[in-house]
Amino acid sequence: MNKIQKTNFFSYNFFPKNRRGTDKMLSMYWFVIIFIVAAAIVYMTALFYGKPYDVRELETNLLINKVSDCLVENGYLINEVFVETFKSDFLEICNLNFNVEGSHGWKNDQYYLELSISEFVDQSIFIIGPFSEGNINLRDLCSNELNNNPFCIEKGFYSIDKENKEYFVKIFVSLRKTEKNVR
Amino acid sequence: MLKKNKRANILTENVVFIILNVVFLTILVVFLFVKVSDGAVFEEKYSKQIALMIDSAQPGMQISLEVKDAVDHAESGWLRNNFHEAFVVEDNLVKVKLSSKGGYSYSFFNDVYPVLEFYPDNEEVVITIPKENE
Numbered sequence: 411m412n413k414i415q416k417t418n419f420f421s422y423n424f425f426p427k428n429r430r431g432t433d434k435m436l437s438m439y440w441f442v443i444i445f446i447v448a449a450a451i452v453y454m455t456a457l458f459y460g461k462p463y464d465v466r467e468l469e470t471n472l473l474i475n476k477v478s479d480c481l482v483e484n485g486y487l488i489n490e491v492f493v494e495t496f497k498s499d500f501l502e503i504c505n506l507n508f509n510v511e512g513s514h515g516w517k518n519d520q521y522y523l524e525l526s527i528s529e530f531v532d533q534s535i536f537i538i539g540p541f542s543e544g545n546i547n548l549r550d551l552c553s554n555e556l557n558n559n560p561f562c563i564e565k566g567f568y569s570i571d572k573e574n575k576e577y578f579v580k581i582f583v584s585l586r587k588t589e590k591n592v593r
Numbered sequence: 594m595l596k597k598n599k600r601a602n603i604l605t606e607n608v609v610f611i612i613l614n615v616v617f618l619t620i621l622v623v624f625l626f627v628k629v630s631d632g633a634v635f636e637e638k639y640s641k642q643i644a645l646m647i648d649s650a651q652p653g654m655q656i657s658l659e660v661k662d663a664v665d666h667a668e669s670g671w672l673r674n675n676f677h678e679a680f681v682v683e684d685n686l687v688k689v690k691l692s693s694k695g696g697y698s699y700s701f702f703n704d705v706y707p708v709l710e711f712y713p714d715n716e717e718v719v720i721t722i723p724k725e726n727e
Contacts, residue, residue, distance in 0.1 A: 441613075444614070444617060448617070448621050451621060451625070452621075452624065455624075455628050455629075456628070459628050459629070459631065459634060462637060463638060463641055465645060468645055469648065469702075472648045472649050473702055475649075476648070476649075476702075476703065501704075505703060505704040505705065506702055506703070506704055507685045507701075507702055507703070507704040508702060509684065509685055509700065510700040511686055511698050511699070511700050513698075520700075521702065590699065
């Protein structure tokens with residue numbers, strides 16, 4: 411009996427039924443499975459190695475440390491803080507440069523820093539500031555989801571001047587650089 | 594005669610099946626190997642690491658950084674002839690380039706003028722932060 415079988419590539423067995431044994435192994439389903447496994451491995455590898463190192467937390471903390479070191483010398487607030495031109499010369503006094511690479515459409519707008527120095531007892535009485543440097547638009551984006559928004563940290567510390575007058579220094583930093591740290 | 598043909602057919606199918614699987618797995622392993630040993634990952638790693646080191650450094654400091662991974666995964670012929678371009682500071686950007694096509698840069702906020710010296714034989718980079726009056 412020569413029964414002609416119609417076979418479909420998408421059927422369970424692509425090969426005619428009169429070929430037994432290897433038919434099952436060579437069916438397209440085996441290759442579908444290994445393609446799925448391979449695709450999963452490729453996807454996971456690309457995801458792992460394609461994700462950049464996120465160093466924004468480290469960088470933000472380093473910036474706050476640098477500003478703190480700049481404002482306080484031998485345990486006392488530096489004299490320049492009390493000079494009128496401190497705000498305008500702040501970046502120069504603290505050796506800061508907020509320029510960044512021109513890639514990803516950045517225009518030196520990836521940093522924001524806000525500084526205030528108030529009396530320690532009544533922190534609503536400001537001696538300096540609050541004043542800011544950098545891109546002020548970064549300030550309001552902090553509360554949203556971290557991954558797609560700037561990384562923000564605020565830290566404060568107690569300090570005195572040479573006449574032992576007490577102050578509270580507050581530093582707020584917001585750092586974007588999202589394209590190079592998050593994907 | 595017919596039986597013999599059938600056996601040969603089964604053997605051929607087995608061989609084809611095994612070859613296809615081996616080829617497939619080989620391609621997968623090669624992909625993983627290329628991805629893992631890709632120099633671009635190390636360009637990013639070292640440019641960010643050096644930028645953060647410069648940010649945290651004080652004037653007058655000299656820092657030695659081992660860059661064995663970078664040397665191992667660099668395009669060897671290119672690195673041998675262009676080692677002076679591998680680790681560079683321009684303005685306030687650290688640029689790391691380990692192959693003729695690659696390259697990654699990252700900025701630092703510390704307003705200093707560091708000097709990077711790369712010693713491929715010792716697999717190290719020496720970062721020198723000049724004193725303020727230098």
